[in-house]
Amino acid sequence: MASYLLNTQTQTQEMLDTIGIKQDQLFDMIPSKLRLKRAIKLPEGLSEMEVLQKLSALAAQNKVYSTILRGAGAEQHFIPAVVKQLSNREEFVSAYTPYQAEFSQGILQSIFEYQTDICELTGMDGANASVYDGATAAAESIAMVLERTRKTILIADSTHPHVIDTIKTYTSCHDTVIEVLKTENGILSVDTLKQALNQNTAALLIQQPNYLGCLENIESLAQMVHASGAKLIVYAHPLTLAYLKSPRALGADIAVGEAQPLGLSLAFGGPYLGYMAATNELIRRLPGRIVGQTLDTEGKRSFVLTLQAREQHIRREKATSSLCSNQALCALTASVYVAAMGPQGLKEVAEHSLRKAHYFQTELDKIGFTLKYTTPFFHEFVTKTPISAKKIESCLEQHDILSGLVVGPQEILWCVTETTTKAQLDEVVKILKEACL
Amino acid sequence: MSALIFERSIKNRRGITLPEFDCPEVHLDENIVRAAAPRLAQVGEVDVVRHYMELSRNAFGVDNGFYPLGSCTMKYNPKLNEQTASLPGFSDIHPLQSPDSVKGALRLMSELSQQLCEVTGMDGFTLQPSAGAHGEFTGLLLIHAYHEDRKDVKRSKVIVPDSAHGTNPASANMAGYSIINVPSNAEGGVDVEALRSVLSDEVAALMLTNPNTLGLFDPNIEEIAKMVHEAGGLVYYDGANLNAIMGEVRPGDMGFDVVHLNLHKTFSTPHGGGGPGSGPVGVKAHLLPYLPDGTVVKEKFIANEKSIGRLRSFYGNFLVNVRAYTYILSLGSNGLKEASYNAVLNANYMMAKLKDHFPVAYPVPCMHEFVLSLQKLKDETGVNAKDMCKGLLDYKVHPPTMYFPLIVHEALMIEPTETESKETMDEFIRILIELKDKAYTDPEYLHNAPYTTPIKRVDDVLAARHPVLKAVL
Numbered sequence: 001m002a003s004y005l006l007n008t009q010t011q012t013q014e015m016l017d018t019i020g021i022k023q024d025q026l027f028d029m030i031p032s033k034l035r036l037k038r039a040i041k042l043p044e045g046l047s048e049m050e051v052l053q054k055l056s057a058l059a060a061q062n063k064v065y066s067t068i069l070r071g072a073g074a075e076q077h078f079i080p081a082v083v084k085q086l087s088n089r090e091e092f093v094s095a096y097t098p099y100q101a102e103f104s105q106g107i108l109q110s111i112f113e114y115q116t117d118i119c120e121l122t123g124m125d126g127a128n129a130s131v132y133d134g135a136t137a138a139a140e141s142i143a144m145v146l147e148r149t150r151k152t153i154l155i156a157d158s159t160h161p162h163v164i165d166t167i168k169t170y171t172s173c174h175d176t177v178i179e180v181l182k183t184e185n186g187i188l189s190v191d192t193l194k195q196a197l198n199q200n201t202a203a204l205l206i207q208q209p210n211y212l213g214c215l216e217n218i219e220s221l222a223q224m225v226h227a228s229g230a231k232l233i234v235y236a237h238p239l240t241l242a243y244l245k246s247p248r249a250l251g252a253d254i255a256v257g258e259a260q261p262l263g264l265s266l267a268f269g270g271p272y273l274g275y276m277a278a279t280n281e282l283i284r285r286l287p288g289r290i291v292g293q294t295l296d297t298e299g300k301r302s303f304v305l306t307l308q309a310r311e312q313h314i315r316r317e318k319a320t321s322s323l324c325s326n327q328a329l330c331a332l333t334a335s336v337y338v339a340a341m342g343p344q345g346l347k348e349v350a351e352h353s354l355r356k357a358h359y360f361q362t363e364l365d366k367i368g369f370t371l372k373y374t375t376p377f378f379h380e381f382v383t384k385t386p387i388s389a390k391k392i393e394s395c396l397e398q399h400d401i402l403s404g405l406v407v408g409p410q411e412i413l414w415c416v417t418e419t420t421t422k423a424q425l426d427e428v429v430k431i432l433k434e435a436c437l
Numbered sequence: 438m439s440a441l442i443f444e445r446s447i448k449n450r451r452g453i454t455l456p457e458f459d460c461p462e463v464h465l466d467e468n469i470v471r472a473a474a475p476r477l478a479q480v481g482e483v484d485v486v487r488h489y490m491e492l493s494r495n496a497f498g499v500d501n502g503f504y505p506l507g508s509c510t511m512k513y514n515p516k517l518n519e520q521t522a523s524l525p526g527f528s529d530i531h532p533l534q535s536p537d538s539v540k541g542a543l544r545l546m547s548e549l550s551q552q553l554c555e556v557t558g559m560d561g562f563t564l565q566p567s568a569g570a571h572g573e574f575t576g577l578l579l580i581h582a583y584h585e586d587r588k589d590v591k592r593s594k595v596i597v598p599d600s601a602h603g604t605n606p607a608s609a610n611m612a613g614y615s616i617i618n619v620p621s622n623a624e625g626g627v628d629v630e631a632l633r634s635v636l637s638d639e640v641a642a643l644m645l646t647n648p649n650t651l652g653l654f655d656p657n658i659e660e661i662a663k664m665v666h667e668a669g670g671l672v673y674y675d676g677a678n679l680n681a682i683m684g685e686v687r688p689g690d691m692g693f694d695v696v697h698l699n700l701h702k703t704f705s706t707p708h709g710g711g712g713p714g715s716g717p718v719g720v721k722a723h724l725l726p727y728l729p730d731g732t733v734v735k736e737k738f739i740a741n742e743k744s745i746g747r748l749r750s751f752y753g754n755f756l757v758n759v760r761a762y763t764y765i766l767s768l769g770s771n772g773l774k775e776a777s778y779n780a781v782l783n784a785n786y787m788m789a790k791l792k793d794h795f796p797v798a799y800p801v802p803c804m805h806e807f808v809l810s811l812q813k814l815k816d817e818t819g820v821n822a823k824d825m826c827k828g829l830l831d832y833k834v835h836p837p838t839m840y841f842p843l844i845v846h847e848a849l850m851i852e853p854t855e856t857e858s859k860e861t862m863d864e865f866i867r868i869l870i871e872l873k874d875k876a877y878t879d880p881e882y883l884h885n886a887p888y889t890t891p892i893k894r895v896d897d898v899l900a901a902r903h904p905v906l907k908a909v910l
Contacts, residue, residue: 002767004513004705005779006858012779015786015859021802026781027685029654029802034686041555045769048517055763059526061541063534073750074532080453082482086489094498094514096506096835097711102890103830105439106496107710110489113442116907120475126906129711132567135750162750165730169746173581173613215469245471258750268542269532269751270567271713283904289711293908294900296892297885306900312570312607313841317597317616322607325568325701325716329709339442339485340452343474348455359460376465397535405533422459 001045062268065402067424069360071380071415072211072405073134073160074269075261077239077349078419080340083263087333097289097328101304102296108303111291111328114335115277121241122255123248124277129289130331131323134258135163137274138205138235139170141256143320144278144285145231150202152177156188158210163235167205176202186214186373186382193224203231203254208247209240212413213357213380214373222251231282238262238275238334240378242346243354254278263337264330273330284310287321289328352418353379356425360416363429367437372411380415382407386437395436401428439491439891443908446478452485476910495891496710497835503861505787507806507838507850508602508650510680510702512780517767518705518760527759532751536737542755546733549762550717556773557676557696558689559719563732564753569677571748572697572716573608573644575729578745579695579720580642580671581612582727586743589669592641596670598627600651600842605644605675614641621844625799626655629664636668646675647691648682650842650850651799652784652806662692671695671724679703680854681781681805684774694721704761715757779855780805783862787853790866794873798845806852808845815847820876820883822847827894828872830887834865 007015016023027035046054068076087093091106098104098111111129118127131137142153153171155164157180168178177200181192188206197204204225209215218234225232233254234247239261241247247255259273260266278286284307292306312319341349357379361371369383385392389406396403404414416425480488498504504511522528530539550562566572577595584592595609596617606616617635622628627645643665648654655661662672674688674696680703688696700706701714708714720728730747732739768776781804788797788807798808811822826836826849838850853862876883887893 001769001772002515002517003772003775004515004856005775006856007779011859012782015782019782019785019789021785026778026785029656029804030682030686031656031659034659034691036684036686036690040684040770040773042552042765042770042773045772046766048767051517051763051766052521054766055521055759056524056526058541058545059521059524061539061544062526062530063538064525064529065531065534068531070531070533072533076529076531078455080482082452082485086486086493088519089489089493090500091493091496091498092710093519093707094500095496095710096498096504096509096511096708099506099838100826100830100836101895102827102887102892103497103835104495104710105891106492106494109439109441109495110492110710112906113908116441116443116910117477119907120477120910126904132571132713132754133749133751135747136567136571160750162747165747166749169578169729169748170611172578172746173611215465219468241471242475243471244465245469246475250469265528265756266531267528268530268539268755270749270754271756272750283906290904290906292900293905294896296896297894298892300892302892302895304895304897304900306897306906307904309901311603313603315607316603317606317610319603319607319610322570322574322604322611323568324570324602324604325699325708325712325714327567327709327713328711329707330713332710335442336485336489339478339480339488340482342451342453342479343477344451344479345453345455346477347474352455352458352460354463354465355458355460358463378465393535397538402531402534418455421456425460 002048065400067401067420069404069414069416070402072413073162073258074266075415075417076266076419077261077417079263082340083333083336086336087329092329092332098305105303108291110332110335112293112303114331115291117335117338118275118277121238122277123246124255125280126283127275127277128286129291130327131274131276131288132327133272133274135166137256137276138163139166140287140321141233141254141276142167142171144254144282145203146176147202150200151175152179152200153202154179154181154196154204156181156183156206158183158187158212159207159235160211186212186375187216188221190220190224193221197228201228201230203233205233205235207235209237209378212373212382213377214375215378218250239346239350242343243350253282259334262334264333271327271330273327273334288323288326349418353416356420357381357416360425367429367433379417380413382411382413385410385412392436399431441908442478442480442488443910445480445484445488448479450479450481452480452482502833503857503865504835505837505851505853506835507852508677510852510854512705512854513856514705514707515764518763521763522756522759527756543733543736545759545762547736549758552765553698553717553719556683557719558687559696560722561725561728562717562719563728564717564758565729565731565748566716566718567749567754568712568714569697569699569716570604570608572718573604574611575718575748576673576695576697577609577612579724579727582743582745583724584641591639594640596635596640596643599844600649601644601646602675602677625651625653626657627661629657632661633664636664638669640668640670642671642673644673644675646678648678648804651808652803653799654804658691677702678805681777683777685777695724700757700761705764706757706760713754713757715754776855783853783855783857787851787862787866794870806850809849810845811847811849814873814876818876818880820880822849824883825872827886828883831889832868
């Protein structure tokens with residue numbers, strides 16, 4: 001049994017003597033009636049070797065695919081060795097939230113640099129130190145835009161369903177109205193938006209590229225949103241932002257999203273990384289930790305948790321968010337990834353994904369997997385399938401390939417990243433043609 | 438102070454290289470394509486390594502030294518947990534793989550939920566919440582759904598003691614409740630009469646930490662829970678302090694209906710400089726029908742008709758849950774009990790050795806932590822709790838939590854945890870007493886501390902008045 005305790009029996013006795021109690025008196029403050037009279041019903045502890053064997057056996061019951069063509073909110077990207085090595089440094093891993101600034105400059109600076117990375121990718125003025133994931137980032141952003149007379153949030157139905165669901169949950173106990181707008185040919189049309197906007201609209205939230213992989217016409221939507229006095233929240237894929245115009249340049253007031261593609265493993269859905277960034281006007285409405293630059297008493301540049309008057313430990317029930325723990329280590333990991341890749345590397349990752357996805361789509365089209373939407377896409381796209389989509393999925397499964405996500409009886413949402421080579425894509429198409437159809 | 442990564446940037450320098458493009462070029466509408474690259478750092482791999490090595494030298498984790506940060510349970514994070522969490526069978530699986538292809542993950546989640554049920558005395562758990570505050574919000578939505586389902590719609594208030602974590606009232610506000618604060622009694626527990634006077638058919642729940650943020654076990658808990666239940670409300674357990682009671686007493690047996698745990702406290706998963714954590718929520722049977730989407734029970738995803746919905750994408754911070762599961766297997770039934778025993782022993786030992794030097798806010802046997810008040814020291818020397826904490830930094834130990842809970846003036850909240858040795862605690866006690874003596878002989882010294890850190894005391898006010906939240910590029 002592992003215990004990680006240090007004190008010997010002699011030391012324990014010395015400590016009990018100092019306190020002035022007997023060994024069995026330590027919990028006397030708990031009414032005996034409430035005390036558990038039996039052992040908790042768990043197995044006895046195991047040695048390190050046995051635990052590792054048991055966990056390895058469990059891990060072996062999960063299938064790790066050699067080719068992954070599934071995204072839908074969780075993507076496989078190449079993670080350079082340097083990213084894992086550095087983000088596993090014990091000083092980062094085993095530290096608490098940097099309350100004592102003088103002792104935590106390394107952590108604070110890493111967050112400040114992460115905030116800068118996010119601002120640079122999104123074009124925003126300020127970012128927070130992260131939230132749990134993309135969906136919670138979107139949900140937290142809703143509280144930033146609500147006004148006394150503006151309580152309606154418009155969301156395009158091309159947004160990730162988990163994002164829409166999370167927003168609905170977060171707003172379920174308030175008088176916020178969530179209106180999900182129907183899209184046409186994979187994207188939100190200006191006409192649909194026009195009809196939905198009114199003086200009660202607080203914001204439009206839209207994903208780019210959207211859940212279906214399509215590229216929304218953010219710029220024209222932005223103009224209309226702003227003309228009606230509402231705000232625009234863009235849920236943007238951070239890697240594509242090395243290639244595409246920033247949400248800010250297209251008119252967004254707030255950019256949020258899932259930053260898992262920036263160096264985090266698939267990890268069965270978490271831990272991931274929700275980023276949040278905003279224009280100056282809305283910075284003080286950002287929830288959670290924010291790191292700011294300041295000076296020490298000798299005038300040296302320093303970093304510190306700042307704008308804390310927004311937060312739960314100061315405002316208590318007047319705070320609009322209870323965020324306390326965030327995903328700091330994931331933010332640091334993303335920052336190391338961004339630094340290791342550099343602007344050129346990030347752009348190449350995005351471009352690889354873009355090119356490969358389009359190549360794969362063209363090849364799929366040749367064997368009868370036609371595009372469902374003709375709107376331009378980035379690295380994800382929906383095709384119809386000539387036979388049942390489930391059959392395609394299980395056929396590829398037999399070849400150790402995780403197909404795209406089945407999103408309809410005869411529809412699959414594919415995702416291609418830099419991790420799949422052209423040769424692999426050709427092989428997938430060959431298998432589809434020869435073995436599946 | 439370290440250069441920023443952006444200040445190390447040299448135009449056209451590169452780190453990682455990628456394969457040549459092997460697929461044809463794609464032309465997107467130029468109106469949506471970036472004209473200029475983002476101004477991110479252009480550095481080589483060696484630059485990146487040296488940069489983050491430098492940052493890591495300016496950070497301090499529990500692997501660096503003693504970290505008695507009250508309420509945060511900075512116990513040792515076993516290395517085995519890191520190894521199991523990095524097994525490819527856990528770290529490289531897609532959350533939308535077929536259930537058949539992730540049997541091991543689903544089994545782990547089911548077993549962990551079962552283990553947490555047994556430790557807390559609850560009937561079911563969801564592992565979806567990603568942190569303590571996320572768990573609180575989830576728990577309050579469950580309570581809300583329960584009352585709504587019973588058409589008990591008048592309940593719009595949540596009661597929170599004045600000693601509670603700030604997240605409690607903030608989470609209740611997010612769940613649409615207004616807050617009633619109740620004062621603590623002279624013993625640091627809930628003032629039962631004050632509680633009785635605010636209970637009504639408008640109260641949805643009472644949120645409580647037990648032991649509370651003073652490190653005290655509320656002996657009236659059974660009566661408190663009974664009172665709230667009789668008024669039709671539910672009782673919520675903030676599990677931040679579970680490390681004090683494993684194997685001794687269970688929230689479920691005290692009368693709590695909902696509990697959240699902080700796996701990054703009690704179950705040894707690392708804090709990562711602020712996260713990721715994991716905040717599973719446990720409930721009694723009457724709240725099971727409302728558990729969120731993405732919850733795994735008996736190796737299957739549940740589909741509750743009355744579910745409160747989804748709290749985030751997918752199923753929670755899975756790899757954090759793998760670490761906690763590893764820890765529970767390692768310690769087992771007796772090991773968890775021993776952990777709590779030693780956490781409480783260590784805290785009482787420190788309190789016994791310090792009580793003659795600093796007034797203990799509530800001088801009665803504590804559980805896993807205790808709170809000192811430095812008000813007298815401040816009155817007599819001008820040295821406050823913050824000065825003392827900054828003084829500690831020069832000895833390379835992490836200071837205790839300061840100025841919390843709010844009901845104690847000049848509070849220092851000390852939580853040694855079970856994984857610290859007597860000699861480590863003795864040394865910390867020696868330092869604290871030495872600093873106290875210094876406060877009387879040379880208060881200026883402490884006002885200006887720290888001296889050996891990479892920077893001197895920071896100007897918080899400047900940071901808030903003139904926010905600089907990103908580097909100038």
